[in-house]
Amino acid sequence: MRFRHRAAAGFATLLLPFAGLVGLASPAQAAANSNGATATYAKTQDWGTGFEGKWTVKNTGTTGLSSWTVEWDFPSGTSVTSAWDADVTSSGTHRTAKNKSWNGSLAPGASVSFGFNGAGSGSPANCKLNGGSCDGGSTPGDAAPSAPGTPTASGITNTSVKLAWSAATDDKGIKNYDVLRDGAKVATVTTTSYTDTGLTAGTDYSYTVQARDTADQTGPAGGAVAVHTTGGTTDPPPTGSKVKLGYFTEWGVYGRNYHVKNLVTSGSASKITHINYAFGNVKDGKCVVDDTYAAYDKAYTADQSVSGVADTWDQPLRGNFNQLRELKAKYPHIKVLYSFGGWTYSGGFAQAAANPAAFAASCKSVIEDPRWADVFDGIDIDWEYPNACGLTCDTSGAAAFKNLMGALRSEFGSSYLVTAAITADGSSGGKIDAADYGGASQYVDWYNVMTYDYFGAFDADGPTAPHSPLTSYAGIPTAGFNSADAIAKLKSKGVASNKLLLGIGFYGRGWTGVTQAAPGGSATGAAPGTYEAGIEDYKVLKTSCPSTGTVAGTAYAYCGKNWWSYDTPATIAGKMTWAKNQGLGGAFFWEFSGDTGNGELVSAINSGLS
Incomplete structure (x- = not known):
């Protein structure tokens, strides 16, 4: 298990319990409860x-x-x-x-x-x-029915799907069921199955069911099932012209149990424009596939597969690469890049930089392997960090990165995307100043600026600080460690605004042993995390340690002795507005599996850039 980037420098709503309680900044109101809530x-x-x-x-x-x-x-x-x-x-x-x-x-x-x-x-x-x-008062009549079971989908065609669900319960009996497609009622039936017709080929739908009892009380809807109809030649790309890119990790198919199909079931596939597949390795100055089993050998069953068709033992391509091929067939607007390097594998770039042409040729031969030549639309280089220190220290010189990117562009030509993930250290004399990012920008389609991991429990005693601050703020531990300063420095070096993507982390960084809620507190070490101390997915933190405030455009949370910082849909909306105002080319994020099952952070990026 590898975590991608280290310390690098490297909204609300509206409803009321009864009419008349709407008032900006008015306190929430509640009544005594005889119904229990x-x-x-x-x-x-x-x-x-x-x-x-x-x-x-x-x-x-x-x-x-x-x-x-x-x-x-x-x-x-x-x-x-x-x-x-x-x-x-x-x-x-x-x-x-x-x-x-x-x-x-x-x-x-x-x-x-x-x-x-x-x-x-x-x-x-x-x-x-x-x-x-809603105020807890009594309501005539019996209790509403329970939620029916989550529907199962079968017999999916270009224009129809058969749905079935387990029955709801009620003390007076169930009268009928409402079938909801994308939240709107499409049918009322007395049985526990329904075939929906008149659908559009190659389209995503979501179905839920709610029950009604003999007293005409409607119960809650059950769980949702996602359906993608067959056929169709195109799926509409996300709205707007901005890049919306997510990293998919090769190793996520193991402990995280996150697969390409999750991009479909979460709804994220229709809201992104690009995927970076991470990571290929850099060995002996060449690009190589890292985990060959996960990449192109792991077999998927029909229910695990994007296409709904099981892999066979003798097919020429399986694994993530084949699943990405199936994803692109359903969502032709998505472009996939093969990303090489990352925190763990960046040590190989020093040898690659000694012979950039040979390195570029090796990378192209991997990407154009006949077994998966149709899968990849470009290459992404994640060198952490040229002429500076990451997991190891590089001494290739300030021109090495520019020479490497120039060789890649020369080898790949204009028909492929060539991009790079780069440091966001905006400090004076920091990592951005160590390499010629301005000169190299002529060769790239864009830079993924890693505007996260600025602060974290790698400084065990704190002070607590947001790991992805959008701007500086009073008390920030290190000057220049924020998105605005990094973007401004890159622009000053001649990088065009539309070649810069703002980075978003789908995870938080946290400390334990903290005694104050506000940023700047001391700590005793890293907060516990599912996979690594001091790091936790957004999908976990949003309920285990909900946000208690914001600083520099990023949320923070204080719960017990733990202090976390992470982005939420609301803070992402603010960052996307800032990115648009700066004329940036879009945004990217690390990485898909940190999001909720319904892709709420991806949705926030898509909405914010549209």
Whole structure:
């Protein structure tokens, strides 16, 4: 297991429990609860044409809740444009928010919040929580039905899919089921199956089902199943002209159990433009495939495969490379680059820099191997760091990087993409000053500027600081260690703005033994992490240690003795706005598996750059 980059330098929403409680910065309000739970609303931002709000669901009863559903009505002209920490669906003016898989359970006294952005100026009304009153008052009638099982999809064609689900339960009996496609009701049936027709070939859909009892009470929707219809010659690329690039790690198929198909099921494939496959190795001055089993030999079953077809023992290409080929067949707008180097394998670049032409030729022979020549659209060089120190120290000289990139462009020509991941050390005399990034920029399509890992528990005693600060701030431990200074320095060296991509980490860095919530506190070491101390995925941190504040455009969280910093959908939105205002070419992120199962961080990048 390798972690990619080290210390390198290297929004809210709108809903209320009942009409009339909308007020910017007004406190959340709750009533006594006889049903065991309340839903309260606080409006957190208002920018005239839209707003941001937050619902908080609290278990005020004596027994645990296994799930929650908040419903409300909007007047015409007011809508939800995006949401987080809940699945929000619409039917006319009615909105339904259901818990995610990880935040539905609430012990007595516990609470959970979700948020959304809204357009318009209307206020929510007619709030219901799990079919009852949002203020905890009693509601006539029996309890609402339970959620049906997550549908299974079969018989997928260009225009249809068969869905089946396990039955919901209710004390008075189930009357029928509503089938929802992408949040909108498409059918009401009395059985536990339905065939949806009239679909578009080569298109992604999401299906959920909710039950209605004999008292006409509607229960919460069950889990969602993603469906991609067969056929179709093109899938629409993400909106806008900016690059939206994610790293896919070769080793993620093992302990992380993250595969190319996850890009489809999460919805991320339709929201990105490029993938960097990481990492190829650099040995003896040449590019080589690192883990050949994961890359082109691992067999996938039908349910694991992007195409839905199982690999056979005698097919010429399996593994990640074949899955990427299948992904590109479904999403032809995606371009894939083979990334060589990284933190662990950068030591090989010194020998490569001694004979750049031979190195470039070796890389092209790997990428144009007849078994997978159609998979890759270019090459990415991740040298950490030219003429400076990373895992090892390089002394190739300031011109080595420019010479290497020039040789790659000469070898690959204009028909391939040639890019590089580079340091974001904006300090005076730092890593950006150590190599000729300005001169090399004439050969690259863009630079992935690694604007993360500035600070972390590699400094065991702190001070605590955001690992990916967008700007400087009072008390920042090292001057120049922030995105704005790095981008400004690269521009001053002649790198065009549209050749710079802003880097986003889909993980946090944290300390333990911290006694203050604000940045700048002392620590005793690295906070525990799933795979490595001091590092944890966003998908874990968003619930295990929720954000308690922001500094320099990045979220931080203080929980117990632990202090973490990481990006959220809200901070990513701010960074994407900054990137657009700077005229940058787009953004990239490390790496897909740190995101939630529904790809909320990828969605934030796509929305923010569109």
